[in-house]
Amino acid sequence: MKNSIKILVYFVFLNIVFSQISLAYVVSTGDFNKDFFVTWSPSHINTSADGRSRSLKLDQESGAAFASNDMFLFGQIDMQIKLIANYSAGTVLAFYLSSDQPNRDEIDFEFLGNVSGQPYILQTNVYADGFDDREERIFLWFDPTEDFHTYSVLWNVYQIVFMVDWVPIRTYRNHADKGMAYPRWQPMSVKVSLWNGDSWATRGGHDKVDWSKGPFIVSLRNHKIDACIWKGEARSCRAESEGNWWNKERFNSLTWTQRRLFKWVRKYHMIYDYCQDYKRFQNNLPKECSLPKY
Numbered sequence: 001m002k003n004s005i006k007i008l009v010y011f012v013f014l015n016i017v018f019s020q021i022s023l024a025y026v027v028s029t030g031d032f033n034k035d036f037f038v039t040w041s042p043s044h045i046n047t048s049a050d051g052r053s054r055s056l057k058l059d060q061e062s063g064a065a066f067a068s069n070d071m072f073l074f075g076q077i078d079m080q081i082k083l084i085a086n087y088s089a090g091t092v093l094a095f096y097l098s099s100d101q102p103n104r105d106e107i108d109f110e111f112l113g114n115v116s117g118q119p120y121i122l123q124t125n126v127y128a129d130g131f132d133d134r135e136e137r138i139f140l141w142f143d144p145t146e147d148f149h150t151y152s153v154l155w156n157v158y159q160i161v162f163m164v165d166w167v168p169i170r171t172y173r174n175h176a177d178k179g180m181a182y183p184r185w186q187p188m189s190v191k192v193s194l195w196n197g198d199s200w201a202t203r204g205g206h207d208k209v210d211w212s213k214g215p216f217i218v219s220l221r222n223h224k225i226d227a228c229i230w231k232g233e234a235r236s237c238r239a240e241s242e243g244n245w246w247n248k249e250r251f252n253s254l255t256w257t258q259r260r261l262f263k264w265v266r267k268y269h270m271i272y273d274y275c276q277d278y279k280r281f282q283n284n285l286p287k288e289c290s291l292p293k294y
């Protein structure tokens, strides 16, 4: 009797160990050289000796970009970023997740530079099944060029939450049960790029990149990828097991504290919301606009 209980306990234990392993979630190494590869202009990227910080340069010759070695399906990605000081008009720094498929899913942070002394805009967007047109824009409540701040995406089967220093600035909920598209099948890679977007980025393209004020440099550090690595099939990442912490109940929706912060951002810092743009959608706002955000 005693022995059979021991054996039972042992098997339960083994089961737990194996289910954890098969979920294959990962906390990144924290080393830019190990977690990412350069996709555009290595000469415009510097990485510190320990791999924990990296800078990107934009000049007349080129911008720069890099992407993760792995693709992921659900998890949380954090990146600390310090943006271009002083004159940055026309520049765009993008930190995003993308599936790179024809009907692509994408989760975007885009930092739009400005002339000296004027504020950056943080634009976010969500593509689901190839459809985007979901821009939101905020002014940050601090100067993002003075110091590093943490920009994060939490992505699970229930919601996508964009965060700035852990303050939720935007959500995109899974309303698939109401026929809405939601990124939940395609794995995505993590990407960062710095480029000239002066045809549209600053005051609708009015303020251009001034090369005499360059080179323009963005610094990144302490990235964290705590996500399920794609191994060719969705099953293990989609398993709604609590072994992947982002599946736990408290991540199904914003917490009470998060809701208060979220409302504060939207009340005092939001400058554009596609869900308020009746003119653009000819009074026919996308359906998700009338559905709950948390």
Ligand SMILES: *[C@@H]1O[C@H](CO)[C@@H](O)[C@H](O)[C@H]1NC(C)=O
Residues within 6 Å of the ligand: 043, 044, 045, 046, 055, 056, 057, 217
């Ligand atoms: C990398 O370092 C070199 C030498 O210090 C410097 O000239 C270059 O501008 C740096 N590039 C970036 C992207 O920071």
Ligand SMILES: *[C@@H]1O[C@H](CO)[C@@H](O)[C@H](O)[C@H]1NC(C)=O
Residues within 6 Å of the ligand: 085, 086
């Ligand atoms: C930005 O401007 C300040 C004040 O004019 C100056 O001290 C600083 O060196 C400038 N920073 C860069 C990166 O050019």
Ligand SMILES: *[C@@H]1O[C@H](CO)[C@@H](O)[C@H](O)[C@H]1NC(C)=O
Residues within 6 Å of the ligand: 112, 113, 114, 115, 118, 119, 120, 121, 201, 202, 203, 204
């Ligand atoms: C740049 O500053 C101007 C003036 O304050 C502002 O209207 C604009 O929204 C700011 N940001 C961008 C990216 O255009």
